[in-house]
Amino acid sequence: MTPFLRQEYGNPSSVHQRGQQAEAAVAHARARVADVLGCSPHEVIFTSGGTESDNLALRGTAFAERDRRSATHILTTPVEHDAVLRTADDLVTRFGFELQLLPIDSYGMVSPSDLERAIHPEIALVSVIYGNNEIGTINPIAELGAICMEKGIPFHVDAVQAAGHLPLNVQDLNVNLMSISGHKIYGPKGIGVLYVSADIELVPLLTGGSQEFGTRPGTLNVPSIVGFAEALRIADLDREALAQRVQPLRDRLMQEIPHLIPDSRSVGHPTDRLPHHASFVFRNIESNQLLTGLDLAGFECSSSSACKTGDPEPSKVLQALGLTPDWSSGSLRISLGRANSEQDIDNFLAVLPNLVERLRSAEAMQA
Numbered sequence: 001m002t003p004f005l006r007q008e009y010g011n012p013s014s015v016h017q018r019g020q021q022a023e024a025a026v027a028h029a030r031a032r033v034a035d036v037l038g039c040s041p042h043e044v045i046f047t048s049g050g051t052e053s054d055n056l057a058l059r060g061t062a063f064a065e066r067d068r069r070s071a072t073h074i075l076t077t078p079v080e081h082d083a084v085l086r087t088a089d090d091l092v093t094r095f096g097f098e099l100q101l102l103p104i105d106s107y108g109m110v111s112p113s114d115l116e117r118a119i120h121p122e123i124a125l126v127s128v129i130y131g132n133n134e135i136g137t138i139n140p141i142a143e144l145g146a147i148c149m150e151k152g153i154p155f156h157v158d159a160v161q162a163a164g165h166l167p168l169n170v171q172d173l174n175v176n177l178m179s180i181s182g183h184k185i186y187g188p189k190g191i192g193v194l195y196v197s198a199d200i201e202l203v204p205l206l207t208g209g210s211q212e213f214g215t216r217p218g219t220l221n222v223p224s225i226v227g228f229a230e231a232l233r234i235a236d237l238d239r240e241a242l243a244q245r246v247q248p249l250r251d252r253l254m255q256e257i258p259h260l261i262p263d264s265r266s267v268g269h270p271t272d273r274l275p276h277h278a279s280f281v282f283r284n285i286e287s288n289q290l291l292t293g294l295d296l297a298g299f300e301c302s303s304s305s306a307c308k309t310g311d312p313e314p315s316k317v318l319q320a321l322g323l324t325p326d327w328s329s330g331s332l333r334i335s336l337g338r339a340n341s342e343q344d345i346d347n348f349l350a351v352l353p354n355l356v357e358r359l360r361s362a363e364a365m366q367a
């Protein structure tokens with residue numbers, strides 16, 4: 001990225017040589033992304049990240065499909081990221097769309113037969129998360145996509161968390177729209193991609209110039225685009241090796257933590273889950289206190305909703321799984337990555353039970 005911040009700072013829309021060099025770098029990056037996704041370069045739209053990609057997919061398709069065939073329903077799941085759920089809510093409350101939620105099982109997974117039952121011509125688009133950020137569960141995207149394709153309904157997939165861990169070939173997955181974000185794949189923050197298949201029409205969120213084939217106007221963020229493409233290339237290349245390394249470590253966490261800690265359980269699917277992802281709930285624990293304690297011990301973890309302000313609202317995803325607040329307020333998710341080792345797991349398992357016990361007894365003394 002550095003050359004594009006220093007010397008090669010041209011605007012890809014400019015006619016002069018420096019601009020054209022930047023344009024060539026963007027074209028190269030777009031082609032690399034298209035290679036990973038198995039699509040053509042003009043189906044790759046660069047955005048400011050996963051949130052914008054999700055918004056562009058939902059709003060853009062909802063408005064286009066309403067114009068085209070008067071479809072006014074959004075069909076999604078109760079376990080989506082807020083970038084999808086709140087966008088769907090906004091389309092309902094401010095733009096007159098209707099929301100339908102697919103049922104999920106106790107692991108937060110959607111079933112193709114439920115989609116088959118729920119889908120109808122009034123639906124503007126279907127949006128389903130690929131690998132769940134809070135609970136790790138993987139949805140059967142290719143099967144769900146085949147159903148949407150047969151009915152001619154656009155299918156969007158939030159693959160922000162899946163990228164770098166699961167296959168992303170859009171042909172195999174039967175998807176029309178797919179969101180990816182840079183910072184979830186060891187890339188820069190504030191950059192993402194929306195894959196939009198050539199047969200899908202989108203109403204742009206922004207109006208302005210003709211960048212990104214008119215779908216996303218605005219001068220391109222060249223250094224981040226170059227960084228994103230390289231991060232995605234490496235993440236895809238490294239994907240299987242990374243999974244082979246971290247999955248056994250993750251399995252240790254999933255197996256041992258519920259035994260080591262009373263009133264604890266894992267959440268999400270035990271096997272059909274992102275290979276690097278472990279998630280738990282602990283009864284009568286405040287997850288922010290748990291995260292602070294873990295940080296002091298050298299472990300950077302997350303709770304179910306990555307919310308640092310102590311928003312007392314429990315996670316919608318954990319609620320959708322039927323967890324009561326005494327459980328859902330004590331959530332923990334652990335994402336393993338390239339840097340993690342067996343030793344990290346040993347250390348973590350040595351620290352966590354005592355920390356949970358300490359927090360519970362402090363809580364009990366206050367009460």
Ligand SMILES: *Cc1c(COP(=O)(O)O)cnc(C)c1O
Pocket residue numbers: 048049050051052054081083129132133158159160161181182183184190192
């Ligand atoms: C992080 C995340 C997003 C939002 O992506 P940003 O690039 O942070 O805007 C959307 N969906 C999922 C599943 C995520 O994990």
